[in-house]
Amino acid sequence: MRYLPVSLDTENKKILILGGGYLAFSALKSVIDTEAEIYMIADSFTKNILQKAEESQGKIKIKEHEIDKDFMFMGYDYVLIATEDFEINEALEKRASSRNMIYQRFDILSKSLMSINKSVERGPLTFSLNSSRLNPTVTDIVFEDLEKFTEKYNLEKLNILNEIRSELVRKNSQNIDEIIRRLYESETINLSTFLEEM
Secondary structure (H helix, E strand, O other): OOOOOOOOOOOOOEEEEEOOOHHHHHHHHHHOOOOOEEEEEEOOOOHHHHHHHHHOOOOEEEEEOOOOOOOOOOOOOEEEEOOOOHHHHHHHHHHHHHOOOEEEEOOOOOOOOOOOOEEEEEOOEEEEEOOOOOOHHHHHHHHHHHHHHHOOOOHHHHHHHHHHHHHHHHOOOOOHHHHHHHHHHOOOOOHHHHHHHO
């Protein structure tokens, strides 16, 4: 496994997407639900990108500017390289890599420092799917199955179990994992009753 699945903080962060076509739209979809401000630079943008930017109430900022091999960029936390030109992407990747920027290239599998997963949040859980992006249609089909799968979890029960675990840790209880597993498998959990019995 080359990439370790981790979660990157996007609060008060800036994401730069270089490109305005199909690849850039794919990059945009992968980060649009984050808390980051999203900046997009390209000489032109597809209609779907313009529509998303208009609907975003200022979260997505687009700027028309020509991107060539000498294009300079800095001041962003994460960079997504997604122009439709292989040679330009190659030059942008070299620049990002030489500056130790956290980036991902969207046209090929490269030496990107990160690989963004498709993710779905359900209460305290986040499920994600990593794909090589070689066949995004198949990835979307699998992801739809994953979204359906996540619906089986009872959020109220998960939240109660989180509170119980916090209390068990606070009281230095033994066998916390076994207790939580037993409670998870139980048909009913009553938080106040359980805490009283502790």
